[in-house]
Amino acid sequence: MKHVLQARNINKFFRDAEVFQALKDVSFNVDKGEFVSIMGKSGCGKSTLLYILSTMDTNYEGELVLNDKVLTGRSAQELAVVRNEHIGFIFQFHYLLPEFSVLENVMLPAKKFGLKSKQEIEHDAMEILRRLDVHEQALKVAAKISGGQKQRIAIARSLINNPTIIMGDEPTGNLDTKNSENVFSILKELSHENNLSLLVVTHDTDFAAKTDRIITMEDGKILSDGL
Amino acid sequence: MTNWGLLLKIAKTHLITRIKQSSVAALGVTFGIATFVILISFMTGLNGMLDGLILNRTPHIHIYNDIKPSEDQPIDYFDELKNSFNVVNSIKPKQSQVRVHNAKALINFLEKDKRVKGVTPQVAAQVFYLAGSSQLNGRVNGINVLDEVTLFNFDNYIVKGSAEALAKNSEGILIGSGVAAKLSLDIGDKVQISNINGTIYNLKIVGIYQSGLADYDNIQSFANIKTVQRILGEGSNYISDINVKLHDLSLAPAMAKRLESEFDLTAIDIETANAQFETGTNIRNLITYAVSITLLLVAGFGIYNILNMLIYEKMNDIAILKATGFSGNDVKLIFMFQAMLIGLVGGVLGVGIGYGVSVIISHTPFETEALPTIDTFPVNFNGTYYVIGVAFALISTFFAGYLPAKKAQKIDPVDIIRGQ
Numbered sequence A: 001m002k003h004v005l006q007a008r009n010i011n012k013f014f015r016d017a018e019v020f021q022a023l024k025d026v027s028f029n030v031d032k033g034e035f036v037s038i039m040g041k042s043g044c045g046k047s048t049l050l051y052i053l054s055t056m057d058t059n060y061e062g063e064l065v066l067n068d069k070v071l072t073g074r075s076a077q078e079l080a081v082v083r084n085e086h087i088g089f090i091f092q093f094h095y096l097l098p099e100f101s102v103l104e105n106v107m108l109p110a111k112k113f114g115l116k117s118k119q120e121i122e123h124d125a126m127e128i129l130r131r132l133d134v135h136e137q138a139l140k141v142a143a144k145i146s147g148g149q150k151q152r153i154a155i156a157r158s159l160i161n162n163p164t165i166i167m168g169d170e171p172t173g174n175l176d177t178k179n180s181e182n183v184f185s186i187l188k189e190l191s192h193e194n195n196l197s198l199l200v201v202t203h204d205t206d207f208a209a210k211t212d213r214i215i216t217m218e219d220g221k222i223l224s225d226g227l
Numbered sequence B: 001m002t003n004w005g006l007l008l009k010i011a012k013t014h015l016i017t018r019i020k021q022s023s024v025a026a027l028g029v030t031f032g033i034a035t036f037v038i039l040i041s042f043m044t045g046l047n048g049m050l051d052g053l054i055l056n057r058t059p060h061i062h063i064y065n066d067i068k069p070s071e072d073q074p075i076d077y078f079d080e081l082k083n084s085f086n087v088v089n090s091i092k093p094k095q096s097q098v099r100v101h102n103a104k105a106l107i108n109f110l111e112k113d114k115r116v117k118g119v120t121p122q123v124a125a126q127v128f129y130l131a132g133s134s135q136l137n138g139r140v141n142g143i144n145v146l147d148e149v150t151l152f153n154f155d156n157y158i159v160k161g162s163a164e165a166l167a168k169n170s171e172g173i174l175i176g177s178g179v180a181a182k183l184s185l186d187i188g189d190k191v192q193i194s195n196i197n198g199t200i201y202n203l204k205i206v207g208i209y210q211s212g213l214a215d216y217d218n219i220q221s222f223a224n225i226k227t228v229q230r231i232l233g234e235g236s237n238y239i240s241d242i243n244v245k246l247h248d249l250s251l252a253p254a255m256a257k258r259l260e261s262e263f264d265l266t267a268i269d270i271e272t273a274n275a276q277f278e279t280g281t282n283i284r285n286l287i288t289y290a291v292s293i294t295l296l297l298v299a300g301f302g303i304y305n306i307l308n309m310l311i312y313e314k315m316n317d318i319a320i321l322k323a324t325g326f327s328g329n330d331v332k333l334i335f336m337f338q339a340m341l342i343g344l345v346g347g348v349l350g351v352g353i354g355y356g357v358s359v360i361i362s363h364t365p366f367e368t369e370a371l372p373t374i375d376t377f378p379v380n381f382n383g384t385y386y387v388i389g390v391a392f393a394l395i396s397t398f399f400a401g402y403l404p405a406k407k408a409q410k411i412d413p414v415d416i417i418r419g420q
Helices: A046-053 A076-086 A102-113 A118-131 A147-159 A177-194 A205-209 B004-017 B019-056 B103-112 B145-152 B163-168 B177-182 B225-232 B249-263 B275-313 B315-323 B328-362 B383-410 B413-419
Strands: A003-015 A019-031 A035-039 A061-066 A087-090 A165-169 A197-202 A213-218 A221-225 B061-064 B116-131 B134-143 B158-161 B172-176 B190-194 B200-209 B220-224 B241-246 B266-269
Touching: A003 A046, A003 A197, A019 A046, A019 A061, A019 A197, A019 A221, A035 A046, A035 A177, A035 A205, A046 A165, A046 A197, A046 B413, A076 A087, A076 A102, A076 B328, A087 A147, A102 A118, A102 A147, A102 B004, A118 A147, A147 A165, A147 A177, A165 A177, A177 A197, A197 A205, B004 B019, B004 B328, B019 B275, B019 B328, B019 B383, B061 B249, B103 B116, B103 B241, B116 B145, B116 B225, B134 B145, B134 B177, B134 B190, B134 B225, B145 B163, B145 B241, B158 B163, B163 B172, B163 B200, B163 B220, B172 B177, B172 B190, B177 B200, B200 B220, B200 B225, B220 B225, B241 B249, B249 B266, B275 B315, B275 B328, B275 B383, B315 B328, B315 B413, B328 B383
Parallel strands: A035 A197, A035 A213, A087 A165, A165 A197, B134 B220, B172 B200
Antiparallel strands: A003 A019, A003 A061, A213 A221, B061 B241, B061 B266, B116 B134, B116 B190, B116 B241, B158 B200, B172 B220, B190 B200
């Protein structure tokens, strides 16, 4: 099967007061359509790894490959384009732009991408919102939406540019059980029905257990990879 | 690829949702620009008026025959004493006529010159105004009154009567307001004038002249050239002064110098005669710009502050934008747009308010003895200053926005997301 994302010997050092190695020789692949979770205690380096994989953190050693293209060493400008086109994000704190409407929030990355007309983007955004059952909130201002809905809108936003991979940093960490299950089933469905790759960082064992593959980390190293 | 419309829309949304802060920032700019427009309109209006007071009625080149000693004394022509140190005591001015020699030919020559807008000859006569037993020292200038009106706005200084009345009446005189007051004369009265030899002439007052300079108005009157030539007992080719107006004032010094050397006359140009006016104008303009720039600097610091705060508030938004594919440059542009929108709105509003206040000032009564033709404050409504005002607003907000926007560009989204 084709590798969508490859991490090769990633090392990360924090050089504040003293040198601290946060990631030690991390290597793994994510395949197309795979739903992978990274588990570990807080401080084990799983979030640090995700930020490197998401191209937002460029200060690391090793090599990062997305769709057979090496991303390591590219300019910030180029990486922004890669994020826009290929990577969808879901954060723990369902970050939306509070002053904009739900629809505008979802449309924003596509408008930035600038491939489709405004009408097409709006149509696509409404389709995705309908699929996630939040289309009724489309014209509300993002600040006035409940937490569970916000996270679904964030998922809708991550999908708008048909990304290669979706990355989540504790996507259910801030939600109650019901909403948490709801979000999980949406992600699962995306992975299986749309053949979308997902990489989710979590410390929620129940959540991780339901994914296709669990990578466990400790002290900056991969402890086990459930291949 | 930069999607300007999208970035502009984000900037606008940020501003509109914080309308209070945005308004305060824009009002700072408005205040600065309005002050600039009002100050500069009023100052240049005043400058224009003061220039008009002296410069408009001053000939660009004034030609006359000055009485002065010869520059070369006979001894200077004596070759054998060339290298010695010669002293000549009690040099007296050369005996010569007051009139301009061959004036008609000179006027013809000047009128053919393409640089010359117009030429007016004058005849000046020393006279006494007679009223009963009292005699008043004075001076009558013979003029072609209609030419003086077209070239030197002579009619601006006629407070009673008209220039046409003088042109039609060969026995008429426009009397200085000071003379009229002293002799208690008014329009329609007759005034007796005696020349230096004591011959008396009766002239009818057809108008009153007031320049605003009291010393001048106390002695000066105007009559037709022929009248004054008769008073002096001279023929029609007797011309004492020639006034020249050019199309381009800046050519005056060079031309005056050439005329002096070519025709052996005295030719004074306007810049030499009124150098202090230029200086006054420049200093007033300098003060106007200094005050306006200071105000804009203060407004700029206000914008800098507000944007800095906004960026701290908007850390999350910046992180989301960067995570979803907006580059640092895009984020910088968003905040630059915000600053410049504040500048644009504030600037346009400032120019509007500046115009409004200028209109009010231009309708405010302003009457003074010294300026007979002006009854409201002078204001210059030159469009250039409004363009400069808006440009000022944009430039100052550009610089005020640049540093905070640069900071937003450099914010690391990982720091923000991790910090939650």
